[in-house]
Amino acid sequence: MFVYILTFLLSLVLYTLYKLIINDNKNIRKSSRKAILPPGSMGWPYIGETIQLYSQDPNFFFSTRQRRYGEIFKTRILGYPCIMLASPEAARFVLVSQAQLFKPTYPKSKENLIGPSALFFHQGDYHENIRKLVKRSLSPDTIRNLVPEIESSALSLINSWSDGAPINTYQQMKKYSFEVGILSIFGQLEVHLKEELYKNYSILNQGYNSFPTNLPGTSYRSALKARKRMVQILGEILKERENMQIENNLLSGFLNLKDKDNRSLILDEEQIIDNIIGVLFAAQDTTASVITWILKYLHDYPKLLEAVMAEQKTIQKSKDKEDCLLTWKHTRNMPITYKVMLETLRMATIISFTFREAVTDVEYKGFLIPKGWKVMPLFRNIHHNPEFFTDPQKFDPSRFEVAPKPNTFMPFGSGVHSCPGNALAKQEILVMVHHLVTKFRWEVLGSQSGIQYGPFPVPIQGLPARFWKESSI
Ligand code: HEM
Ligand SMILES: *[C@@H]1O[C@H](CO)[C@@H](O)[C@H](O)[C@H]1NC(C)=O
Numbered sequence: 403m404f405v406y407i408l409t410f411l412l413s414l415v416l417y418t419l420y421k422l423i424i425n426d427n428k429n430i431r432k433s434s435r436k437a438i439l440p441p442g443s444m445g446w447p448y449i450g451e452t453i454q455l456y457s458q459d460p461n462f463f464f465s466t467r468q469r470r471y472g473e474i475f476k477t478r479i480l481g482y483p484c485i486m487l488a489s490p491e492a493a494r495f496v497l498v499s500q501a502q503l504f505k506p507t508y509p510k511s512k513e514n515l516i517g518p519s520a521l522f523f524h525q526g527d528y529h530e531n532i533r534k535l536v537k538r539s540l541s542p543d544t545i546r547n548l549v550p551e552i553e554s555s556a557l558s559l560i561n562s563w564s565d566g567a568p569i570n571t572y573q574q575m576k577k578y579s580f581e582v583g584i585l586s587i588f589g590q591l592e593v594h595l596k597e598e599l600y601k602n603y604s605i606l607n608q609g610y611n612s613f614p615t616n617l618p619g620t621s622y623r624s625a626l627k628a629r630k631r632m633v634q635i636l637g638e639i640l641k642e643r644e645n646m647q648i649e650n651n652l653l654s655g656f657l658n659l660k661d662k663d664n665r666s667l668i669l670d671e672e673q674i675i676d677n678i679i680g681v682l683f684a685a686q687d688t689t690a691s692v693i694t695w696i697l698k699y700l701h702d703y704p705k706l707l708e709a710v711m712a713e714q715k716t717i718q719k720s721k722d723k724e725d726c727l728l729t730w731k732h733t734r735n736m737p738i739t740y741k742v743m744l745e746t747l748r749m750a751t752i753i754s755f756t757f758r759e760a761v762t763d764v765e766y767k768g769f770l771i772p773k774g775w776k777v778m779p780l781f782r783n784i785h786h787n788p789e790f791f792t793d794p795q796k797f798d799p800s801r802f803e804v805a806p807k808p809n810t811f812m813p814f815g816s817g818v819h820s821c822p823g824n825a826l827a828k829q830e831i832l833v834m835v836h837h838l839v840t841k842f843r844w845e846v847l848g849s850q851s852g853i854q855y856g857p858f859p860v861p862i863q864g865l866p867a868r869f870w871k872e873s874s875i
Pocket of ligand 1: 533540586815824826
C-alpha cells in the first residue's frame, strides 16, 4: 500500500514537473506567437517598396523610416516581406549572436551567375571549411608576401595613363582590384588568361547588375554565356595546377582542402570554380568603389589631401634610402591615410545593408521575425547615426582617433560571414593611394556631386578625371 502511495506521489511530482517544463516550452512558443510584427509599411503588394529603395538614396529611404518607426521596421522588397534592423544590437543579434537562426539569401538569378557553391550562399560545415581556407589565404601573413606584386599592378595601371587624358576612375580601379583578386587566387597567371578572364568577367558583372531575364539580347543572357566561357578557362587552369607542388594561394588551398581534423576534403571542379568566381566578385567592385571615393574626398578636401601627401612623401623618401619598394611595414605606418580610409568606409558605406532569412520564428525585443522573412541589417544607418558618429554627414577622419563604440562600425560586416578579404582590401587601397598622391595631381571632370548606385554607391559616372604625372607639371 505504502509503495503504491509513494509511486503515486512520485508520479504526481514527475507529472507536475513534466507539465511545468512542457508548459514552459509552450510559453516560449506562445509568447513568440504573441510577439507582434514590427511597425512599418508593406507598400504596394508585390512591388512593395522596391522602387523606392532602388531609386532613392538609401540614406533617405532608411532614415525616414527609422525616424518614423524606430530601430526595427517591416517593409517589402522584391516581393518579399522584410524586417529591417537599424541598431548595432539588432545587427549583432542577426549576424553574430543568433547567426544560426538566419541563413544567407540571394535571388536565384544572382546565385546562378556567381555559382551556387560559392561560400557566401552557404552556412554550416561546408561554409565553415571553405571560409577557413579563404581566410587563411587572405590573412595578413599571406598578403605580406604579395605586397611587391600588388605594388607592381598599381604601378603598371597608373603608368598606362597618358597625361591629362580623361579617364573613368572607377573603371580603372576595377582593373586594379581584379588584378589583385587574380593575384590572391592564383599567384602568377599568364597575361592572356588574365585578359580573357577579365573580359568575360566584365560581361558577367554587367549582367549581375541588370534585370534577370534569360532572353536573347539581354545582358543577363550574355552574362550566363560569359560565365560558361569563364568555367572553361578556369577548368583548364585547374587541370594545369592540379599536379603542381603546394603554393600559398587560394587555388592551391582549394586543391588541398582539409577539415578541422585535418582530413582531406575533396572539392569538385564546380565547387572550386564557383568559389573562384565568388571571390573575384566579392573583391572587385567593392574595393574599386572605395578607392574611387577616397580620391573624390581627397579632391573635395584639399587640406586633407595635403596631410595625406605629406605623410606619403615622407614614406617615399624613407624607402628611397632602402630600396624602392613599399613594404608591409610601410603600409602599417600610414596613420593619416589609414583614418581617411576608415572615414571613407563609413561615409560611403558601399555595402549599405545585407540580407539574411529567418530559418524559424524568431523573437527580438518583443517583436516577431516570422520564419521565411528576410532580415536586413542596415549598416548605412548605423554608420550615419549621430548617436554613434557626431555630425555624421561631415567627412572627418579625425573621429577615428578614438575607436568607434562596439558594433557601430561594420564596413566589412560582422560575424560568421564577415569579410575575409578586409586585410587585402586595405593593403591594396593603401598601396594605390601612396602612388597616386606621391606621383600625380588630378582634376575631377563634369558634375562634382551626385551618387550612382550600380548597385554599390560610386561618385556619379564613376568619377571622370584627368591625372597628370607630377614630374611633368
Ligand atoms: C573595401 C573592400 C571590401 C568591402 C567593403 C567588403 C565588404 C564585405 C562585407 C560587408 C561582407 C559581408 C556580407 C554579408 O554579411 O552579407 C563581405 C563578405 C565577403 N568578402 Fe568582402 N569586402 C571588400 C573586399 C573584399 C576582397 C578584396 C575580398 C577577396 C579578395 C573579399 C571577399 C569576401 C568574401 C569571400 C565574402 C563572403 C564571406 C562569407 O560569406 O563567409 N572582400 N565583404
Ligand atoms: C572569353 O573567353 C574565351 C575563351 O573561352 C576567349 O576566347 C574570349 O576571348 C574571352 N573574351 C570575350 C570578350 O569573350
